[in-house]
Amino acid sequence: MRFNLFTPQQLNSQEGVITLINIKAITHDNIVESDITIYQADFSQYKWWWVDFYDPTDEEIEHLSATFHFHPLAIEDCIHIPQRPKLDYYKDYTFYVTHMVREEEFEIVKGELSFFIGENFIVTFHQMPAPEVTQVWNSIEKMNKSGDSLEVFHKILDLIVDNYFPIVYKIEDILDKIEDNPDRKSMNDLLFELFEIRSMLLKLRHSIDPMRDLLYRMLNSSRLTGFADRKAYFSDIYDHLLKLSDMVAADREVTADIRDSYLSLNSHLTNNVMKFLTIMTSIFAPLTFIAGVYGMNFEHMPELTWKYSYFIVLGFMATIGLSMYLWFKRKGWF
Numbered sequence: 001m002r003f004n005l006f007t008p009q010q011l012n013s014q015e016g017v018i019t020l021i022n023i024k025a026i027t028h029d030n031i032v033e034s035d036i037t038i039y040q041a042d043f044s045q046y047k048w049w050w051v052d053f054y055d056p057t058d059e060e061i062e063h064l065s066a067t068f069h070f071h072p073l074a075i076e077d078c079i080h081i082p083q084r085p086k087l088d089y090y091k092d093y094t095f096y097v098t099h100m101v102r103e104e105e106f107e108i109v110k111g112e113l114s115f116f117i118g119e120n121f122i123v124t125f126h127q128m129p130a131p132e133v134t135q136v137w138n139s140i141e142k143m144n145k146s147g148d149s150l151e152v153f154h155k156i157l158d159l160i161v162d163n164y165f166p167i168v169y170k171i172e173d174i175l176d177k178i179e180d181n182p183d184r185k186s187m188n189d190l191l192f193e194l195f196e197i198r199s200m201l202l203k204l205r206h207s208i209d210p211m212r213d214l215l216y217r218m219l220n221s222s223r224l225t226g227f228a229d230r231k232a233y234f235s236d237i238y239d240h241l242l243k244l245s246d247m248v249a250a251d252r253e254v255t256a257d258i259r260d261s262y263l264s265l266n267s268h269l270t271n272n273v274m275k276f277l278t279i280m281t282s283i284f285a286p287l288t289f290i291a292g293v294y295g296m297n298f299e300h301m302p303e304l305t306w307k308y309s310y311f312i313v314l315g316f317m318a319t320i321g322l323s324m325y326l327w328f329k330r331k332g333w334f
Contacts, residue, residue: 020056021063024140025049032141038063048120048148052137055127068123070116071095078114078125085210087217093118094224096153098214099207100130100160103167106196108203113160115153119225122149124156132159150226154233161240164208168247171197175254187262194262198255205248212241279333283324287317 023036025046033046038060043049051068053060064075074095077083088095096115101108111128124133136155143151174197178190215238218224219231227234294303294313303309 020054021060022052022054022137023049024137026140026147038067043121046120048122050121050137050140050149050152051123052133053123053125054130054133056125064123064125068116070123074114074116078112081112081127082110083112085207085214087214087221089223093121096214098157098160099211100126100128100132101164101167101204101207103170103200106200108167108200110203110207113156115156117149117153120149122152132156132163135159148226150230154230154237157234158237161211161237161244164204164244165240167200167204168244168251171200171251172247175251175258179254179258187266191259191262194255194259198252198259201248201252201255205245205252208241208244208248212238212245215241275333279328282328283321286320286324290317290320 021038022034023038023041024032024034025036025041025043026032026048027045028047030047038051041049053064056063061075061079064070064078065072070093071090074088074090077086077088077095077097083097085099086095086097094115094117096117098113098115100111100113102111103109109128111126111130113130113133114125116123116125124130126133133156136152136159139155140147140152174193178193178197181190215234218227218234219238221227290313294301303313306312
């Protein structure tokens, strides 16, 4: 693949400009050079090289087309997010989009990390901090003799997938705590936390499943140069993604079970309250009727002049109330 280089005049015009384009190149003598700028690099003299774009400016993004001649559609996928994890084949390189995931204050934050991978180069592009890139970047000297762009890609991809696990494990711990409820939180608070977890799991699934599909496509592709020798390593990443996908699916089922249990319990408690109120209303309905009849104060009501009518009515009302209570209790409604 052929790259345009800047002239000395162009180089001078860029003096004093702080760039977020970092370069590491390995010479044919396996020496790592990192004090290179995009404006003076002669990539043809290196065994392989790595260029990292971190949150570049519009002018720096122009290097993707002006210097490296990447396809406009691939560049557009880098800039315009979100994109689904994907794999696209081009003439001299392969383009990948992957998802990084972070957990910040009970929120899932997703970032994209794009790769342009050729036979002797790798270009990474990301707009949010990528500790996975930094970790591999700092260890590049350890693999300069046997390493290449595909190994860098594998190591970064492996770290991306490994960083999914702590988030999933944390969610499982929270689910266990919600299920046991050691803090005796109210049902409304627990349901609120549960729905937040379901939202987190949904966001994770939207990253893990496409990443799994991406690895599956890579493992079954016959067009990836130099991939066959490292297929076992990428198969290991694919296995991790399968495990993550199963864990997320299982956790979503757990949240659904806990939600259904809480809602069923809430409905049961509500039904018990309604049943109690209904029973009490049923008991007092005839008593209210009797009290209403004798509270009308019509002049010709013979019971009103009886000496013991007050006590007889109270006794009759007590008998009705007690009989209905015992009957409801016998039915098991109390």
